[in-house]
Structure formats: C-alpha cells, structure tokens
Amino acid sequence: MPDEPGFPIGETVSDERSVQKEMVVMAAISLQNIGMIYGNNGSRCIALQNVNLTIHDGEFVSLIGPSGCGKSTIIDILAGLKMPAEGVVLIDESQIGGPGPDRGTVFQDYSLFPWMTSFENICFAIEQTREELEPIEVKDRAMKYLSLIGLERFRDAYPNTLSGGMRQRVSIARMFSMNPVVFLMDEPFGALDSLNRIYMQDVLLRLWLEGNDRKTVVFVTHDIDEALLLSDRIAVMTPSPGQIKEVVDVPFERPRNRKDLAESQEYIALRSRILSVLYSEMIGEIERQEQGVRGLL
Numbered sequence: 001m002p003d004e005p006g007f008p009i010g011e012t013v014s015d016e017r018s019v020q021k022e023m024v025v026m027a028a029i030s031l032q033n034i035g036m037i038y039g040n041n042g043s044r045c046i047a048l049q050n051v052n053l054t055i056h057d058g059e060f061v062s063l064i065g066p067s068g069c070g071k072s073t074i075i076d077i078l079a080g081l082k083m084p085a086e087g088v089v090l091i092d093e094s095q096i097g098g099p100g101p102d103r104g105t106v107f108q109d110y111s112l113f114p115w116m117t118s119f120e121n122i123c124f125a126i127e128q129t130r131e132e133l134e135p136i137e138v139k140d141r142a143m144k145y146l147s148l149i150g151l152e153r154f155r156d157a158y159p160n161t162l163s164g165g166m167r168q169r170v171s172i173a174r175m176f177s178m179n180p181v182v183f184l185m186d187e188p189f190g191a192l193d194s195l196n197r198i199y200m201q202d203v204l205l206r207l208w209l210e211g212n213d214r215k216t217v218v219f220v221t222h223d224i225d226e227a228l229l230l231s232d233r234i235a236v237m238t239p240s241p242g243q244i245k246e247v248v249d250v251p252f253e254r255p256r257n258r259k260d261l262a263e264s265q266e267y268i269a270l271r272s273r274i275l276s277v278l279y280s281e282m283i284g285e286i287e288r289q290e291q292g293v294r295g296l297l
C-alpha cells in the first residue's frame, strides 16, 4: 500500500526513451554442483553441498527452506559477491566473474548507503548500471520508482530515519530502477505489513512481465503462499548442509487470483505437500539440535 495518494498503479513503468535503450538479453541461470564452505576461527560450516538448479530464461523460481539452509548464500553467489568453493555458476553459459549490471539484487538486510537519501541511493544505482542515461533521465527514473513504491514523500530521507519496511521498499525500487535482466530477491517483502506485501507482490509481477522480455527471477521467501502465488517453480531446500531437496512445479495459470487460488483443492494439496517437505526437514533439524544440547548437559 502506498503512503501517498494518487499512486500511479495503472501506469506503465518504462518510459519510451528508456525502453529504446534497453537491450533484449537472455538470462538462463545454471548452478552446477555448487558447494560453499565458511570458515571461522578454525571451525568449518558447509553451507551448501552439491546444489544443482537450472532456471530458464524468464522463469520465476523461489527458494524456500529453513533458516540457515543457504538461501542468502545462493543469492550472494548469483550476485557475484561470493565465489563457491565448488562447482560453477553460469548465466547464459558464461561463468559469473563478479557483480554485473545484468543482475539486480534486493539483499535481506536492504544494503542502502546510510550517507545517501532514498533518492540518492536510487540515482546512484542507476548511474552505475545505466551509463547511457542523461542526468535528467536518471532523476526522472529514480522519481518514477520512488513513486511506484509510494515513497515520494521520503525522497530526501536518510535510511536511518526510515522504518525497516520503508528501507526495504527503497531497496526494491533501487533494483527495479536498474532494469536488470535478472532479479535476485532475498526475502524482499519480509519486513512489510500484509497490505504493502500484497501491493509489492503485484508490482513485482507487473514488472516481471513488462517489456520485451520477462525477467529471470530468483526469489527467497519463508512464505509458502507467497511462493505459490508468484512462482513458476519452487525449490525446497534442506539445511546442514544446504541442498535442494525437491523442485516443485506450480501449475496455476496466470494471472493468478489470491482468493481463487486459496480455495482451489489443487492449491491446498500442493501447499500441504510443500509444507510437509519443509516440516520433515525442520523436525530433523530440531532433533539434531536437541541431540547436540543433550551432549552438552
């Protein structure tokens, strides 16, 4: 839900000048035998082991799994911020060498520059990734996306004066404004109240479908209903070490209606299946933790 009246919900987001300058790019993602190990003061944590996942060009795939199963690690690897200890990550058959303008990321902790206002954070991201745009186009674009997330009034606010949900929305606007071909979104709506969450889900779906090509989306969530509403497929992960246990097809036709979905038997059955996979993993993890605690007593 926007804070501002007169919100441009029906407006198309791309302006003509920008569309003409945007290239049509493919973005299929392939994670092959990915392993990731963190080491801290002599201890080793195997965060990911043998993770294999192919995401097709224009596909919307959600990662769902218990806390600590490595979802953010996968996002960081896809963003080019972390190198896996094993395996390869390809985007359109080229190995990822680092961050790039083809990928936009909404991080779990928002990652806004604290010394920049909302507006400046977005302008900076556009300038870094869309060098072809004139300064006035950068500013227009930043305002367009600030208004899309309903925070025009907060254009000159610094992140420490915004609520968690507002910071999260600025971070989402920043990613949208860069118009990357891949959206990497790590629990992007986790700090939003339910009305804002519904609103942002709709904005995301609209932007995903917008333009000449669909974006490729990797979306982390803890919310099964959100994953079922948004995704083409859902990858369910297991913890310790993080692996992909099952990839579930979401068969519902688009556009999807929340109410119709929630009432359909197929939806209820699929939701229950995913829940039981997740639940069995969590039970296993809780038992492992309890054994560890018993060992300490």
Ligand SMILES: Nc1ncnc2c1ncn2[C@@H]1O[C@H](COP(=O)(O)OP(=O)(O)OP(=O)(O)O)[C@@H](O)[C@H]1O
Pocket: 038, 039, 040, 045, 047, 065, 066, 067, 068, 069, 070, 071, 072, 073, 074, 108
């Ligand atoms: N920089 C790091 N150093 C050491 N261990 C790390 C580091 N980052 C992550 N880990 C460990 O790797 C594992 C996976 O972490 P990650 O943040 O990817 O999980 P997650 O699935 O995103 O969890 P959540 O749902 O809580 O966000 C966890 O056990 C975590 O403690």
Ligand SMILES: [Mg+2]
Pocket: 071, 072, 073, 108, 186
């Ligand atoms: Mg995480």
